Amino acid sequence: MTREAAAERLIETMRDIFDENDLEYDDALTADDVEGWDSLSHVRFLIAVEKEFKFRFTSGEIDGLKNVGEALDIIVKRGQ
Amino acid sequence: MNSPVSLSWLLPQPANFRARVRSLQTAEAPDPSELRRLAAFDLDLTGLDALRKLVAAKRDWLVGSVGLTPFKLGIVSSHTVDYLAAALPGSALRHGLVLDVTIADYGQVAQQVLDPNSTFGQAKFDAVLIALDHISLGLNEPRFNAKDAEAAVESAIGYLSGLAEGVRNTLGVTCILQTLVPPTDPLFGNFDARFSGSVRAMISKFNDRLLAEVAAETDLVVDLASIAATVGLAIWNDARDWHKAKLPAAMDATPFYAEHLSRILGAARGKSSKCLVLDLDNTLWGGVIGDDGLEGIKLGQGSSTGEAFLAIQRYALTLRQRGIVLAVCSKNDESNARLPFNEHPEMLLKGDHIAVFVANWQDKANNIREIAATLNIGIDSLVFLDDNPVERGLVREVLPEVCVPEVTEDPADYPGILARAGYFEAVGISSEDLKRADYYQANAERISLKKIGNLEEYLASLEMVATISPFDSVGRVRIAQLINKSNQFNLTTRRYTESEVAHMESDPAKFCIQVRLVDRFGDNGMISVIIFDKGELDWRCDTWLMSCRVLGRRVEELVLAHVAEAARAAGASRLIGVYLPTKKNGMVAEHFGKLGFERIAESPDGATEWALDLASYKAPQLPLTIIVGKSEAVLETVPE
Numbered sequence: 001m002t003r004e005a006a007a008e009r010l011i012e013t014m015r016d017i018f019d020e021n022d023l024e025y026d027d028a029l030t031a032d033d034v035e036g037w038d039s040l041s042h043v044r045f046l047i048a049v050e051k052e053f054k055f056r057f058t059s060g061e062i063d064g065l066k067n068v069g070e071a072l073d074i075i076v077k078r079g080q
Numbered sequence: 081m082n083s084p085v086s087l088s089w090l091l092p093q094p095a096n097f098r099a100r101v102r103s104l105q106t107a108e109a110p111d112p113s114e115l116r117r118l119a120a121f122d123l124d125l126t127g128l129d130a131l132r133k134l135v136a137a138k139r140d141w142l143v144g145s146v147g148l149t150p151f152k153l154g155i156v157s158s159h160t161v162d163y164l165a166a167a168l169p170g171s172a173l174r175h176g177l178v179l180d181v182t183i184a185d186y187g188q189v190a191q192q193v194l195d196p197n198s199t200f201g202q203a204k205f206d207a208v209l210i211a212l213d214h215i216s217l218g219l220n221e222p223r224f225n226a227k228d229a230e231a232a233v234e235s236a237i238g239y240l241s242g243l244a245e246g247v248r249n250t251l252g253v254t255c256i257l258q259t260l261v262p263p264t265d266p267l268f269g270n271f272d273a274r275f276s277g278s279v280r281a282m283i284s285k286f287n288d289r290l291l292a293e294v295a296a297e298t299d300l301v302v303d304l305a306s307i308a309a310t311v312g313l314a315i316w317n318d319a320r321d322w323h324k325a326k327l328p329a330a331m332d333a334t335p336f337y338a339e340h341l342s343r344i345l346g347a348a349r350g351k352s353s354k355c356l357v358l359d360l361d362n363t364l365w366g367g368v369i370g371d372d373g374l375e376g377i378k379l380g381q382g383s384s385t386g387e388a389f390l391a392i393q394r395y396a397l398t399l400r401q402r403g404i405v406l407a408v409c410s411k412n413d414e415s416n417a418r419l420p421f422n423e424h425p426e427m428l429l430k431g432d433h434i435a436v437f438v439a440n441w442q443d444k445a446n447n448i449r450e451i452a453a454t455l456n457i458g459i460d461s462l463v464f465l466d467d468n469p470v471e472r473g474l475v476r477e478v479l480p481e482v483c484v485p486e487v488t489e490d491p492a493d494y495p496g497i498l499a500r501a502g503y504f505e506a507v508g509i510s511s512e513d514l515k516r517a518d519y520y521q522a523n524a525e526r527i528s529l530k531k532i533g534n535l536e537e538y539l540a541s542l543e544m545v546a547t548i549s550p551f552d553s554v555g556r557v558r559i560a561q562l563i564n565k566s567n568q569f570n571l572t573t574r575r576y577t578e579s580e581v582a583h584m585e586s587d588p589a590k591f592c593i594q595v596r597l598v599d600r601f602g603d604n605g606m607i608s609v610i611i612f613d614k615g616e617l618d619w620r621c622d623t624w625l626m627s628c629r630v631l632g633r634r635v636e637e638l639v640l641a642h643v644a645e646a647a648r649a650a651g652a653s654r655l656i657g658v659y660l661p662t663k664k665n666g667m668v669a670e671h672f673g674k675l676g677f678e679r680i681a682e683s684p685d686g687a688t689e690w691a692l693d694l695a696s697y698k699a700p701q702l703p704l705t706i707i708v709g710k711s712e713a714v715l716e717t718v719p720e
Contacts, residue, residue, distance in 0.1 A: 017126050044125045047331045059320050
């Protein structure tokens with residue numbers, strides 16, 4: 001899976017989760033940039049990513065995420 | 081293979097779900113059918129969250145135009161329930177409720193339920209859920225002698241009992257309890273089951289005592305241990321999600337949890353289905369009776385297919401025993417359709433078990449409408465089981481109120497799918513439930529008998545005996561059921577919980593009666609419930625409802641005569657009737673007028689008020705014998 005293809009699927013998932021159709025992918029994107037991204041929707045987001053890419057984040061990965069780019073790195077490495 | 085946390089009896093969430101919710105939300109005249117279709121998908125957390133927002137934005141429309149019932153739920157918990165709370169309003173739409181959920185601040189369990197001045201004390205909920213986990217109850221560490229184990233369970237039970245009493249007495253609302261989910265992993269292994277100090281054994285003991293000692297009759301119990309076991313403990317219990325967010329169950333099991341909780345709330349409000357409508361070919365037997373003939377259809381011992389269909393029939397019969405009405409809706413010539421019922425030796429279902437039998441070549445949606453009309457129940461209380469995806473699709477499209485389980489290709493799965501779908505969820509069982517299916521049978525006979533005499537003769541021939549008693553604890557479950565289920569013959573459609581009914585039994589300001597009716601075909605059970613507020617001069621009608629099974633039997637007149645006599649004896653001069661219109665109770669709009677009341681007021685929403693002058697009222701001659709019950713056991717005949 002290329003990083004570009006994964007980013008495309010990831011942003012589509014995020015548009016759905018955060019209910020924002022205009023969201024564009026950016027490595028530096030964080031919760032501060034997205035209106036519907038709060039602590040509640042954050043966990044929904046992780047679950048949705050796991051379902052879409054068929055893998056499971058470890059506790060350490062969840063704690064360490066700083067922006068969308070880091071999530072994408074993990075997805076490219078471990079997702080399908 | 082479906083995921084164990086999916087609601088596999090529902091269709092999967094479509095890709096355009098969010099867009100459909102949005103267009104419903106922005107529509108000028110939103111379509112109630114579209115709402116029902118959207119709620120009937122197997123939704124993930126995001127889908128449920130979209131519905132939660134819709135519920136918040138469209139509350140008035142959902143209650144006023146769609147006709148759903150508002151319900152206010154409070155949750156106190158020892159863990160994170162925010163996700164559950166967010167998933168509940170969407171799930172509850174499936175069960176006829178517009179749910180409003182409030183959660184107590186973390187760690188505020190006791191403060192909220194034991195203090196009448198707390199937020200919860202002031203909130204006027206319909207029910208409060210106490211959601212505790214075994215960690216908060218001190219049952220997460222093993223105890224290495226039997227005494228300590230017992231003391232640990234004792235203390236946990238004591239704590240929960242206190243909270244439950246707080247909900248019932250201090251908050252004065254229905255209390256919802258949960259059993260504890262056992263741990264996935266053992267300490268010793270198999271020996272855990274035999275060692276009273278193991279976490280598994282202590283939780284098991286706690287659950288037994290919760291059911292036997294803590295749960296009051298008026299409480300609701302969510303059997304979370306069984307719900308988790310259905311999914312699988314290894315999936316339900318999720319260490320990472322607990323560490324991450326103090327979630328009591330795996331995050332993606334939340335919709336499953338919310339569905340089960342909504343179900344029991346719906347059942348408490350009388351929203352459960354009442355009738356199972358069965359297709360025949362390839363649903364009750366293998367093959368097509370019209371083509372394969374009596375010898376050709378697959379049914380009975382000896383083949384796995386034949387046994388699978390037998391199991392479906394056995395399950396339907398069990399449902400019938402607990403009060404679910406069975407009907408048949410098949411595309412067939414009627415003579416062919418009835419052939420197996422009459423002549424196939426392996427059939428467990430007989431013609432006698434089917435209250436309405438419809439076999440013709442018309443479309444099934446029309447036939448299902450007909451079945452509901454014949455049984456005099458709402459279309460939304462039907463479940464339709466059919467192996468044919470085209471028929472299922474048609475009924476879902478035309479009649480989205482009907483529950484249509486999505487089934488697999490394998491008939492062996494059908495009973496499990498029906499059971500897990502929970503359409504017939506109950507919060508109690510009354511003796512009426514156990515006899516209900518027979519009532520409908522007897523009623524069908526009555527309908528055919530009615531065709532041959534005139535009405536007066538017919539009524540006289542029924543040899544009806546009505547028993548009128550004050551509310552009592554024996555009738556309580558059934559009274560609450562009627563109050564929550566009756567939609568059509570219900571003047572005010574006010575819903576009361578079992579505990580509210582219990583309070584009314586001893587309330588001197590209320591005149592509350594229950595009416596039972598026996599005729600020569602059998603016992604109809606409790607068929608009418610009436611509540612009047614006793615004023616000095618005016619007695620005002622709070623609730624007047626009757627089962628549609630006994631329409632046209634002059635029971636209303638009998639009830640009025642009884643209330644009028646009691647009011648007169650108490651020195652009152654008028655009875656005041658109240659009619660509050662809903663989508664379903666149009667049939668009683670003129671109820672008070674027909675009984676001789678004068679209309680005295682009408683408000684813009686169609687509500688009407690009526691008065692009956694007791695001085696000039698004279699009780700009519702009725703074709704019923706009346707027995708007035710004074711208390712639970714002693715009955716005495718009143719001379720005519």
